[in-house]
Amino acid sequence: MDHTDLYINGTWHKTADRFDVINPATEQVIASVASADIADANKALDAAAAAMADWAARTPRARSEVLRRAWELMTARLDDFAHLITLENGKASGDAKGEAAYAAEFFRWFAEEAVRADGMITHAPASGARIMVQHKPAGLAVLITPWNYPAAMGTRKIAPALAAGCGVIIKPASETPLTMLALMPLLEEAGVPPGLVNVLPSRKTGALVDHMLHDPRVRVVSFTGSTGVGRKLLKSAADQVLKPAMELGGNAPVIVFDDADMDIAIDGTMQAKMRNLGEACTAANRIYVHEAIAAEFTKRLTARMAALKVGDGTDSSVDVGPLVNADTRDKVAAFVADAVAKGAKVECGGVTPGGIGYFYPPTVLSGVPENADCVHDEIFGPVAAIQTFTDQDDVIRRANATEYGLVAYVFSGDFKRALQVCERLDYGMVGLNRGLVSDPAAPFGGTKQSGLGREGGHEGMLEFMETQYISASW
Missing domain, CATH: 3.40.309.10 (Aldehyde Dehydrogenase; Chain A, domain 2)
Known part of the structure; x- marks a missing residue:
């Protein structure tokens, strides 16, 4: 495997602590992957914060073109991603190819949505003031992805976050970290600046994520996984009153x-x-x-x-x-x-x-x-x-x-x-x-214990934005 280390600030970082990734069809080890700790998380947070300042200031069209390029590059390499998905996740090649294409499509969809964070100006009926509404990047986002869709669950979160203007730190599932690590050189080639996207595989998930959710620069936590883990993350997110995007269990x-x-x-x-x-x-x-x-x-x-x-x-x-x-x-x-x-x-x-x-x-x-x-x-x-x-x-x-x-x-x-x-x-x-x-064009999400918020559609980008209202008279 070409990339098995942490990805922080556009560079690869080795660690002494590592864990094995197993091919579920053969039960053989296919890679030894770096395991991040809190010091690594701090480096990633610093890098994402620094990179976001410039990224958020770019025009929506500039961000859109980077995402569009990411779609083009990933679409050209679907077979490579599908093969890697099969190796670490086990799914049949047809399913894996379907996932790779689905994953790439999020870059195209949110390339188009990046230029459509529409606000409004209207006339307050009672006071006569103008109501001006706009959407702004919320802040750093911590993305926690599951093992069942190693590519798509990452791109479904990365693409809207970047479209909105946010920097991100991704914690992929320990069973399937290789696909997300393999995506990083492609994002570099597409023009994503160093530090804007960071990937932290880790066997210390609980402590690592809890630490990041208590950093004041983090304003969004997006998680796909079980309802039980989602409840724990919501409790941690409550301390900083973070925006939660939770896609949880189903029946x-x-x-x-x-x-x-x-x-x-x-x-x-x-x-x-x-x-x-x-x-x-x-x-x-x-x-x-x-x-x-x-x-x-x-x-x-x-x-x-x-x-x-x-x-x-x-x-x-x-x-x-x-x-x-x-x-x-x-x-x-x-x-x-x-x-x-x-x-x-x-x-x-x-x-x-x-x-x-x-x-x-x-x-x-x-x-x-x-x-x-x-x-x-x-x-x-x-x-x-x-x-x-x-x-x-x-x-x-x-x-x-x-x-x-x-x-x-x-x-x-x-x-x-x-x-x-x-x-x-x-x-x-x-x-x-x-x-x-x-x-990708539809708002994906559930009711009751199946989660909060939506991924995909226009709503998916708004999960990474804050609404600002300005009252003015002229």
């Missing part, structure tokens, strides 16, 4: 009505369930199918799942790679065992294979009872848990009966009814006859 329901187009419903469910091997907060977790079509739906979904090829994701013929680590695989196996013990039926898969690699087969469970653990927690793996329903109000109640509210999916041929159902679902996003909702 996505899929509702398939009896009037749904079966082909669309199967394709959409496969996409919602198996994109990224189910290791996504947007993954279909509870699949509610109308009793009238449940048998056919289960048969067809099982055939599709059973046909997927499992193996090392570097093989282009493989559909399903390994899970990221042994703990994740074992948790998925435990969910299946629990559901079966409580009455669910295994339609396909359901058995952990022996040998090397953290593999688990695509699995379909039918007749999953309401008290199964997988109904109430994220599976984060390739397990489709099917339940049935007959009453619309009842299935909406069941779909909403969770502390999470990230994304839901609805399949129906009756567009009026489908929209009525969507509006009653307590989720920040809904896929209507679609199994994919993620789009």
